[in-house]
Amino acid sequence: MYYYIFxxxxxxxxxxxxxxxxxxxKEQDDPLIExxxxxxxxxxxxxxxRAVRGVNLTIKEGDxxxxxxxxxxxxxxxxxxxxxxxxxxSGRYIFSGSDIKDFDDDYLAELRNAVxxxxxxQFHLLPRTSALDNVALPxxxxxxxxxxAREHAYxxxxxxxxxxxxxxxxxxxxxxxxxxxxxxxxxINEPKVIFCDExxxxxxxxxxxEIMDILKKLHKEGKTLIMVTHEPHIAKYASRTIYxxxxxxxxx
Ligand SMILES: Nc1ncnc2c1ncn2[C@@H]1O[C@H](COP(=O)(O)OP(=O)(O)OP(=O)(O)O)[C@@H](O)[C@H]1O
Ligand SMILES: [Mg+2]
Numbered sequence: 001m002y003y004y005i006f007x008x009x010x011x012x013x014x015x016x017x018x019x020x021x022x023x024x025x026k027e028q029d030d031p032l033i034e035x036x037x038x039x040x041x042x043x044x045x046x047x048x049x050r051a052v053r054g055v056n057l058t059i060k061e062g063d064x065x066x067x068x069x070x071x072x073x074x075x076x077x078x079x080x081x082x083x084x085x086x087x088x089x090s091g092r093y094i095f096s097g098s099d100i101k102d103f104d105d106d107y108l109a110e111l112r113n114a115v116x117x118x119x120x121x122q123f124h125l126l127p128r129t130s131a132l133d134n135v136a137l138p139x140x141x142x143x144x145x146x147x148x149a150r151e152h153a154y155x156x157x158x159x160x161x162x163x164x165x166x167x168x169x170x171x172x173x174x175x176x177x178x179x180x181x182x183x184x185x186x187x188i189n190e191p192k193v194i195f196c197d198e199x200x201x202x203x204x205x206x207x208x209x210e211i212m213d214i215l216k217k218l219h220k221e222g223k224t225l226i227m228v229t230h231e232p233h234i235a236k237y238a239s240r241t242i243y244x245x246x247x248x249x250x251x252x
Contacts, residue, residue: 032096032224040089052088064216068235083112095111118182118186119182139189154166161180176207176210179207
């Protein structure tokens with residue numbers, strides 16, 4: 001229950017809502033993410049590594065962004081900042097109308113679990129855990145009872161076409177199936193935004209298309225997607241492409 005109260009506080013849940021039914025309201029013109037002069041500097045002893053250098057960007061609700069750029073240009077660092085996985089060194093980050101500097105780490109961790117889904121190149125599934133429980137995990141973290149989390153996990157696995165593989169462990173699944181499990185896991189808390197860091201980086205071209213078709217469908221349903229990719233034909237699935245170079249956005 002805390003999970004829903006929390007989402008209500010951050011304005012992501014209708015107060016009248018008391019079921020698991022999805023709201024699909026799409027407020028296309030509302031900025032979901034706004035960053036102003038955002039920077040991230042790592043320190044290697046006395047030597048600064050300016051991974052993100054003063055990025056300004058607005059991402060609207062329902063956007064599908066492809067983030068491209070050479071290795072080391074700051075894509076993952078920038079995505080980690082947007083996903084509250086790392087704190088910026090300077091600049092402002094407004095998420096859904098709130099300045100994140102007003103939130104402490106615990107609040108940001110809860111916010112992340114409630115509103116953000118992740119899909120990674122390496123899948124990051126728990127190896128000795130069934131597809132069903134891998135998908136249920138973020139709901140269990142959010143304090144939902146196991147039975148309900150599993151029921152919902154089953155629905156998410158059905159959505160990605162894996163209802164006949166729910167008891168398989170990751171090593172009993174193909175790469176594409178593992179990535180579908182990780183998409184189902186990303187979806188389970190009904191996130192506002194899904195971050196994908198090279199979601200097709202480990203997949204063959206046929207499987208990549210299957211995964212991109214799923215992401216395209218999620219975009220059509222109103223999800224906001226931010227995807228890092230090195231492949232131009234994968235970037236074409238997005239509605240907007242942003243290029244990073246040396247920590248700056250060089251074109252958008
Ligand atoms: N935790 C860290 N500590 C120090 N330096 C880091 C750290 N993470 C990244 N960097 C440096 O910041 C820069 C940007 O790295 P980042 O991982 O964001 O690049 P990327 O665009 O995602 O590259 P790739 O396409 O290879 O994944 C690089 O120079 C990298 O070495
Ligand atoms: Mg990266």
